[in-house]
Amino acid sequence: MKLTYVANIRIPTEQAHGIHIMEMCQAFSLLGIDVELVVRNSEAEIKIDPFEFYDIKPIFRIKKIWCLDTVTFGRLGFLLELLTFSLSLFFYSLGNKSIFYTRDEVPALVLKVMGKNPILESHMGHKNLAMRLLVILKNRIVVITYALKELYVSLGASLDKILVVADGADVERFDINISMDEARQKLGLSGDKNIVLYKGTLIPWKGVDTLLKSAEYIKTPNTEIVIIGGEPEEVEKLRKEYVSKENVKLVGRVPRRETPLYQKAANILVIPNSAKEDISKLYTSPLKLFGYMASSVPIVASSVPSIREVLDESNSFLFTPDDPESLAETIDKALNNSEEAKEKSRLALEKVQGFSWKKRAETIINFIKK
DSSP states (O other): OEEEEEEOSOSSOSSHHHHHHHHHHHHHHHTTOEEEEEEEOOOOSOOSOHHHHHTOOSOSEEEEEOOOOOTTSHHHHHHHHHHHHHHHHHHHHTTOOSEEEESOHHHHHHHHHTTOOOEEEEOSOOOSHHHHHHHHTTOEEEESSHHHHHHHHHTTOOGGGEEEOOOOBOHHHHSOOOOHHHHHHHHTOOSSSEEEEEESOOOGGGOHHHHHHHTTTOOSTTEEEEEEOOOHHHHHHHHHHTTTOTTEEEEEOOOGGGHHHHHHTOSEEEEOOOSSSHIIIIIOOOHHHHHHHHTTOOEEEEOOHHHHTTOOTTTSEEEOTTOHHHHHHHHHHHHTOHHHHHHHHHHHHHHHGGGBHHHHHHHHHHHHHO
16 A cells, blocks of 8 residues: 655644654554655755654655745745645646545645545644535545544534544653653753643643743642743743743753653643633644653643543543643642552553554554545
């Protein structure tokens, strides 16, 4: 079987979708599938080999196709880039008899009209014209939450054309045999503090503001909130805003190979998603969630439907979304009930075994073969 994964992105990218796409290409390849990742030829800011940057085995090909690099010129620039990428894809796919897989609606529509019958993976809950046409044309869709399935069924999608499969994790990457003290020594972190860790982007619906505001309500002594990730300008802005908070530390970006160490160095891992936007409340399936579960570190998470599709009270501590005091109270509870926290993290590790990238790829391939 040959599979062409089409992604209208620069590669490498700091965004989580880059990790997801590279992990899935690797997972498909490990199943014996001949995989080619097709991306745009825009120059990436990160001058590192993609396989090295993502710590991915070089067992599939990466092909860059031409398009106008105009995404920085606002909405018109983005549309121009999208149209030229889709035009290049049209010519590239002529005569290509592989299975096409993509997360982008317009390229999927181009492929569908060409008779390629692509599989579209949807993460965002888009209801644009291209998405609606794909539904009408009975295109196969992979979604990451049941709320997304309900959305597309409401738009007219057939139940047999939709597969729900959450995101995944490289469990072995995060389930490493290292103690908290050893991890902290390697990273130069304080050995005598309670570390509450968040990793990921700093866009508003991720709820990082709720986590930062919770710092003043945490009662457990010697507790520090550590945040890794975010664009440099975002990190600098938050540093200025929270410079007076002694229990807040903003690290910025770290190499992907170091994230398992940071997680093992933490007492608590936090997913503070907001309930104010549907993307966060209903549609997301955060990569960090599964990486957290695989680390055997207790999780404190926002009680929103998207997160509750995977987590519950048995394997995590849940708090009221967008409520800093509720988050602080839940952090205190997790820090001061070590046996309960240990049991929850054990059950989370047990559950995440079913969310490996390989199992996710197997489920999708079985869907494709139907």
